[in-house]
Amino acid sequence: xxxxxxxxxxxxxxxxxxxxxxxxxxxxxxxxxxxxxxxxxxxxxxxxxxxxxxxxxxxxxxxxxxxxxxxxxx
Amino acid sequence: xxxxxxxxxxxxxxxxxxxxxxxxxxxxxxxxxxxxxxxxxxxxxxxxxxxxxxxxxxxxxxxxxxxxxxxxxxxxxxxxxxxxxxxxxxxxxxxxxxxxxxxxxxxxxxxxxxxxxxxxxxxxxxxxxxxxxxxxxxxxxxxxxxxxxxxxxxxxxxxxxxxxxxxxxxxxxxxxxxxxxxxxxxxxxxxxxxxxxxxxxxxxxxxxxxxxxxxxxxxxxxxxxxxxxxxxxxxxxxxxxxxxxxxxxxxxxxx
Numbered sequence: 001x002x003x004x005x006x007x008x009x010x011x012x013x014x015x016x017x018x019x020x021x022x023x024x025x026x027x028x029x030x031x032x033x034x035x036x037x038x039x040x041x042x043x044x045x046x047x048x049x050x051x052x053x054x055x056x057x058x059x060x061x062x063x064x065x066x067x068x069x070x071x072x073x074x
Numbered sequence: 075x076x077x078x079x080x081x082x083x084x085x086x087x088x089x090x091x092x093x094x095x096x097x098x099x100x101x102x103x104x105x106x107x108x109x110x111x112x113x114x115x116x117x118x119x120x121x122x123x124x125x126x127x128x129x130x131x132x133x134x135x136x137x138x139x140x141x142x143x144x145x146x147x148x149x150x151x152x153x154x155x156x157x158x159x160x161x162x163x164x165x166x167x168x169x170x171x172x173x174x175x176x177x178x179x180x181x182x183x184x185x186x187x188x189x190x191x192x193x194x195x196x197x198x199x200x201x202x203x204x205x206x207x208x209x210x211x212x213x214x215x216x217x218x219x220x221x222x223x224x225x226x227x228x229x230x231x232x233x234x235x236x237x238x239x240x241x242x243x244x245x246x247x248x249x250x251x252x253x254x255x256x257x258x259x260x261x262x263x264x265x266x267x268x269x270x271x272x273x274x275x276x277x278x279x280x281x282x283x284x285x286x287x288x289x290x291x292x293x294x295x296x297x298x299x300x301x302x303x304x305x306x307x308x309x310x311x312x313x314x315x316x317x318x319x320x321x322x323x324x325x326x327x328x329x
């Protein structure tokens with residue numbers, strides 16, 4: 001999962017991200033960025049998440065936990 | 075063979091339908107069969123093909139095939155034709171979506187989408203024109219494109235590329251194949267209720283789904299709405315139509 005933070009930072013158009021960062025708080029956060037994150041997670045971790053999952057995850061760390069949980073179940 | 079009495083009849087004709095295991099391909103197969111056509115049903119999904127076969131009005135030939143393996147297409151068609159008889163045309167309804175913003179576009183995925191949605195149409199056309207496959211008369215090819223070949227949409231550039239290419243193929247082949255009495259046309263469906271749309275729809279929120287409904291003055295379509303247009307383009311009722319891109323979209327592109 002070491003690529004997770006750098007991938008998220010690139011998609012959210014910032015240099016680095018912290019686990020506590022709120023997804024909707026990023027300036028680059030919009031529906032297209034949300035779709036890009038969904039595609040990034042699918043391609044890199046083989047996990048399907050929905051737009052509603054992103055909203056529910058709230059933070060970068062919350063999303064990472066969700067991906068880890070889903071990846072274990074898969 | 076003489077032309078049927080009714081210009082909309084497909085009695086006596088034979089067609090191959092790709093993507094026949096679901097959605098537009100399945101609805102088209104069921105309609106063409108009901109209209110009297112002999113059919114070869116092609117898809118990678120064998121279970122779905124069996125289900126479509128069970129809903130057809132007459133016996134059909136099944137052709138399980140991965141259309142992205144283009145080198146297999148001609149031999150597979152020759153084998154199918156040996157059982158079903160020579161073809162008057164084909165419908166390329168097989169396709170897959172690719173929703174991705176530019177930020178996350180991938181060359182590998184674009185290539186996969188292109189291989190199925192686009193290049194397979196060329197290999198099918200190339201094999202179809204073989205004298206051992208084409209019946210030699212009343213030839214008609216229908217390619218299934220998308221409204222997103224005609225109008226823009228964010229996060230859809232890979233899919234739009236694959237479907238817009240089909241409109242160029244349609245026009246180019248309509249000229250090249252006219253001397254062989256093969257018409258080539260294309261339908262550009264709007265959003266219809268299919269498994270592909272359900273899968274893609276899960277990526278969006280409820281607000282987006284409501285917006286989609288509003289974008290279609292006649293509401294979202296059903297697969298059989300597109301099947302009707304395809305049947306028309308295969309039939310003699312459209313015998314002076316070639317190289318056409320026909321939107322079948324409930325008014326989506328009229329706005």
